Amino acid sequence: MLLQIPDFAGTAFLFILKINLGIIVAEGEVWRDHRKFTHSVFRELGVGKKSYEDTIRTEMDQLIRAIEEKRGSSFNPNILLGKAVFNVICTIMFGTQYTYDDYDFLKVLNFMNVFSRNLGGGGSILYLPIPGLAKVPFGVPKLMSKIISEFNDFAQAQIEAHERTIDPDNPRDYIDRYIIRMAQKKGTDSTLDQTNLRKSIMDLFFAGSDTTSTTLTWAILFMIAYPEVQSRVQAELDQVIGRDRNAKLDDRPNLPYTNAVLMEIQRKGAIVPLGLPHIAAADVTLDGYTIPKGAIIMANLWKVFNDGNLWKNPDAFKPERFLNQAGELIKKDELIFFSTGRRECPGKQLARVEVFLAFTTLLHRFTMTKPPNSPPLSFKGILGIARSASPFEICAVPRD
Template sequence: MFNTVQVAKEALVQDAFAGRPHLPIVDWITNGLGIVAVTFNHSWRQQRRFALHTLRNFGLGKKSIESRVLEESQYLIAEMLKEKGRSVNPHHIIQNALSNIICSIMFGDRFDYDDKRFEYFLKLLNENILLIGSAAVQIFNFAPFIKHFPGPHQKFKQNVNELSGFVRHEVEEHKKTLDPDSPRDFIDAYLLEIEKQKSNKDSTFHDENLVRSAADLFEAGSDSTATTIRWGLLFLIQNPDVQERCHEEIVQVLGYDRLPCMDDRDRLPYTLATVHEIQRCGNIVPFGLIHETIQPTNLHGYDIPQGTVVMANFTAILSNKENWKHPDTFNPENFLDENGHFSKPESFIPFSLGPRSCLGETLAKTELFLFITSLLQRIHFSWPPDAQPIDMDGIMGIVRYPQPFSIICCSRDTKK
């Protein structure tokens, strides 16, 4: 377990620590395909390199992705304000909004918030993220023969098959309308890569890897950021002074009508600090994903054999008393210097580091800043009058979810 940022930084940047352990539950559902769960090998290298290159081509880090996020933020604001001050559970609409960004990159289109097929798809995704962290499914790793018997693991597998079916349907539809001269999205680009690599005997590009890689990117690219924003709403409601200070800063710089852009970050230091503090306190993946050494190595004078399972303790790193001014409370001052300028401590590594760092880091940073800033510009968030105290420990799966909650969304007075 890497409990300090210094040790985590030294280890995670090395290829030696970039493996994934053999987990029967993962093998059962992925067949060794995809990006997130496969070990450090030729297939993983090809798939990750292609994914990074293709995601950049379709807008990551460019103005085009900003415009997609901003467009979706306006749909989300309109949806939140539909209830006109009545209590609303924001879980689904936030999930849908974030999923639509990665959908537009992967599948070339977004889905309406009342699309029943897509709502069902997101429900399966949420179920599985909770299921894979449950004791019942983890037992599978110690007794994989139970795949022949009923139990929660069968529901998990069924959900994976249905999610894969959703992606497979999209792939088949894309094949019918593919224009080699004008790829529309990730699936088109991947289909063209399959064709291009046909004569390469070392190629790992084929339909099944496309389905698994697309599912990996979709799952990773929608749920984690949506979960962070849900935590953000909780922290902002529980800290109304922070919410008001962000709103005042945003309106002072942007007014009520100009949409934010990434270039505004320097002019919105308190809001930017709040976005980072939401990530720090949300701490949605407390121990990251499991790593395994792929060769014998040495760390801080200790010999570590090949095949050693290791993890980063992000909970300890993101709350270390030596590195944070206010380690145990929600306080954006953790990311501000004495002059009120944004300043990021070296212990802030929520996307991990090295070859296994989050593929979607650039996208997530864009989404978090633009969505949260847009919401705070236009909406005041508060508890319903009958709200019960919420357990801030959350629900643990692979991802740390907040407990279900409802909020009241009131439109800000745009005539001030």
Template sequence: MLPYWSNSLLSEVNIATLLVFSVVYFSVHYHLKRRRRRLANIPPGPKPLPIVGNFGVFLIPSFIRRRFGKASKPTSTPVEALRKQAAVYGDVFSLFVGTQLIVVLNGYDVIRDALLNHPEVFSDRPDIPAVTIMTKRKGIVFAPYGPVWRKHRKFCHASLRTFGVGKLSLEPCILQGLATVKSELLRRRLEVGQGGMDLTLLISNAVSNVICSLALGERFPQDDRQFGTLLGLMVRGMELCVNSPAVLINVFPPLYHLPFGVFGELRRVERDITAFLKGIIAKHRDTLDPENPRDLVDMYLAEMASQRAAGVEDSSFNEDYLFYIIGDLFIAGTDTTTNSLLWILLYMVVHPQVQAKVQAEVDEVVGRGRVPSLTDRGRLPFTEATIMEVQRLTAVVPLGIPHMASKTTDFRGFTIPQGAVLLPNLWSVHRDPAVWDQPDVFMPERFLDGEGKLARKEFFIPFGIGRRVCMGEQLAKMELFLMATGLLQAFTFRLPVGTSPPPMHGRFGLTLAPWPFAVCVSPRG
């Protein structure tokens, strides 16, 4: 028989347990009730599974597919999976990644309505753990919408214009990169023979050097080991965040601190990129002449000094923010343009008759005695139409950069709660049979009118629309035109004998990249 005090203690324990259980039960019940009320009238979508939500519908990364023996080059892509969902639930539908609500916007009318008619609500960026860890929600691409972002975007846009973006004055810088690519192709084709070569690193280096000239005031040689390492680190960082087990950081952020595997590698990548870029900033600081800025970094440091001298309190202009701006320029300005150029060359080898037609137009207008110039653009409509058609079919950033609802709002008859992530499905716009004839067919002529002149389409939006439209749009257009026309003027590209083209749906990640492919290069005389 237990002593009387034991019975009393047990009673107290039971009462405490009951109280804790009651508090937890009613707290969870209240939270779920509030959540159901908050999510009332959201867009329709497939029923989510517990914990993981609809993760498997469109976000299962390739490492999971490989783990269970699936093909490394799947025939179904995330954007195709989303197209099937839109066919069932409509152009505005919902998915859940864990407990996070994702609203997918499909079609030009819906995306235009959201991003142009509701800019104050739908221009924010979500707090995605893996991205936040790498960017600290600073810079231009991933920073939240607000006065700090607006000031920095305006400053960067003006600075890039100062150094030639959108102007003929930048043309020599791009053509210098083109000349390097051409000389390397001539040299390497003799080394590789008929086996073909992968052009990824060569083109990536040329594109990145344009960013280097604008942002850092210097170019790096093709064989510069440190610069090549930096580009490799940036590519690897994106792969880890999007297409490896490190994506699980978005579900459980403490995984970032694990000392082994891809988690430890991600931290090493971040450390090495930080050391390289901060070293460049320090060098600029030590040699700064505010009256004669050499590049964007100089202009930013001069602006910092100007605001300090003016006694501006709580200025958001600081070296830490500058670091993330440079990172954004490199990642956004290198990966997208590099992949666009690779896609253009891939489509040329798959459609040699189009390649020949582009070359004939360039020969007639430009000739062989000089390289193409931006002043030739208006006289090369088929060439421009071909570049645009490749951009339409590939949509290098197929789901745009995720947006977020900054407050609860009504949209198209649904309630979009504050904090919901919005994915503008640009791929759906460019493959919409309602606005494009035979949308899955490569047909550059669709961008020409009856007189053979370039016909621009409002629903051609490879750089997005709204206040978050790609800041580097003008730069990318200049690079794509000059590099593509210059390469096709000088060389004919084909697949190595006996090889087939890679799958044309590409590799889905932060950007849509072509699967690795090799080309044989023949000088055109």
């Protein structure tokens, strides 16, 4: 696999940023220090594991209440799903769960939405080594510079608030732990500092919210397009866990069809079709071709997910491709939804837990339907850094 080659593990940093900071676009010691620190914090918080399940479940309760308030009327699911997923990241980073109408919450959510929309498609120009790109007074470069500056101001305010209230013996969240580690490393050559903290906050919001909410939006779209699949998922949930509670992580091994559906959604949705740009750290010869040091490398994950040599009838939505004849789940190495290699998504475990709990909770509580007389469903994606579904509306009908 191309991305597993060590010399292809570098990342093409955004030239508009002109930095080596944080996690996603960092290199060398900065990247190693912050990836290691972030994984340690995730372990301490129980992110991606059963111990973090209650945090996600609390957010799912708020999401369910927001959907129930629609009283069966049509709405755009992407908006509420985005708020729910984003709020989980807020609890990790800030130790705060916001209400969906909170001003600060909506402000930072808007930052990330604008950033994500403009980083794909035409936003690819931001990866080009064009001198003075950040100073272009119009278009995407100007907008992105403005958003990055405003987000940094927001992140700095959060850091300063944490510094005023921190209890070193009882860290609340990611920022507390970073501040504590920074103090412990003071006077050493550690790369942990406030500038890297601001960038790490942005990276984790970016990596942990957009792709997850986009995955769930595609999931709802496929369920209203294939009601027979939705019904089969609901039947499996009812049979395995009953009607008195929602699914837990412990139930996951006993829900093979539900897991197969999620895998097929990830394949068909192709949420990040080109991944993040990588860069060759050295000259590499691959299949007779020389890829020079410094070359930007894009992995065509869309092709992997739609290759007829890997998937029989790839255009079809067919969850059964992930089940054997006994109905047991089959894991396939080709489903590299979170990329692969050293630059695999750092929020992978959290995303898996969120998607599973949100998907099963929503389908256990509601039947998703297409509103009468609404436009035909479209599976044509909209490219940002993530491939989003075209806007659509649903009706969520409570299940008895």
